[in-house]
Amino acid sequence: MIKLRSGKWGYVSPSGAVAIAPRFEEAGFFYDGRAAVRVNGAWGPGGGVVNAM
Numbered sequence: 001m002i003k004l005r006s007g008k009w010g011y012v013s014p015s016g017a018v019a020i021a022p023r024f025e026e027a028g029f030f031y032d033g034r035a036a037v038r039v040n041g042a043w044g045p046g047g048g049v050v051n052a053m
Contacts, residue, residue, distance in 0.1 A: 001027055009037070
């Protein structure tokens with residue numbers, strides 16, 4: 001995971017390339033191909049769950 005100075009979180013690939021641009025208020029680690037993220041104050045489906053590419 002990466003965090004920008006703006007406070008947004010995103011994800012990088014194992015090679016270090018940006019895989020998902022930082023746009024989340026908070027972000028969890030991937031587990032079983034998915035990660036919970038917080039968007040507009042909401043976690044999970046209301047906020048978001050991102051899938052591994």
